[in-house]
Amino acid sequence: MSLTLYIDSNYLSPYALSAFVALREKGLAFTPVPVDLQAGAHRTGAMSVLSATLRVPTLSDGEFHLSESSAIAEYLEDTCPGPRLYPADPKQRAKAREIQAWIRSDLLPLRMERSTEVVFREVTPPPLSDAAQAAADKLLRAAERLLPPGAAHLFGEWCVADTDLALMLQRLLRAGDKVPERLAVYANAQWQRAAVQEWVALGRKSRGDQ
């Protein structure tokens, strides 16, 4: 297995983070290749040949190329040994997939107004619009239902949906928006995982503000 992960060169894509963490948590050796999205390198460079959808992250496993972070994590789970990325229990695995799909397709006003620059670059954003506040409220209500009281993880032990949910909560936490205490504790503990901290450090290094 010769694995390459194409990621955004400014380390801001939450989905590139998710795929990066999945590879690290599986304990797999891989080569991260930063792609300059601002320069359009995903549309013109090597990646445009590999990814029909021109999106980061894209994983190359030899001659096989795969985009979409959730599909990448599932592929690693299906084909690689190592620690699980998804719960073994079918119902818990289903809920992990629900959370991944939901985070990627809903809450757009929140994702816009609390971009990952807030999370990774300590940019301080203006107050939330009504639409983004409604999305934030929905996120927090759903997270309170999905995360068992006092739990460090959604499903007993870490899964990739924990990292995705923690990133969503960090959008609010880093902006100073109100987050219930137990969700803040959860999100901050998830943020300390080695693979997440490695990603954070790579972003800092790429900006020269180490």
Added chain:
Amino acid sequence: MSLTLYIDSNYLSPYALSAFVALREKGLAFTPVPVDLQAGAHRTGAMSVLSATLRVPTLSDGEFHLSESSAIAEYLEDTCPGPRLYPADPKQRAKAREIQAWIRSDLLPLRMERSTEVVFREVTPPPLSDAAQAAADKLLRAAERLLPPGAAHLFGEWCVADTDLALMLQRLLRAGDKVPERLAVYANAQWQRAAVQEWVALGRKSRGDQ
């Protein structure tokens, strides 16, 4: 197994269609329950108790409740016998998941300007904006790369991503937008599948324009 599928009462959600088709293709008995989204029934009625994310489709399997159409299809695949919803080959399965995740998270201007009212209600929309045209071009380029020449299915035989991709292409076809011939043939053949036609008929019946 006692299965209930909560769907939108006007039969316009492409994701409710996808979950409906998944259940039918598996040959599973289930009760479809229309939810009036316009009246806010997903936020106040029975569904708000079942779905933390307040989204249709939501599947109930006894006391287990699951939202997000892709998670629902995966859950059925993991737990039910019957015809496959995803390819057996891990790489093909990965690409099917890529397509599902991509369609649900990209091409937003196209999804806005070619809503499923165009597909299911023969509403004729205005010409595409530049942003939506760019999204349409991206969809068509990707579809041409993903669908082998002359193929009736993405991966040799039907999988749930075929229905999802065909729905995306129907947004353009029904509006009279330009679609390469072989993609049109593919999308129209997919549209004839019994489960899709059943959904189309349910929508017509709900509007009294049978």
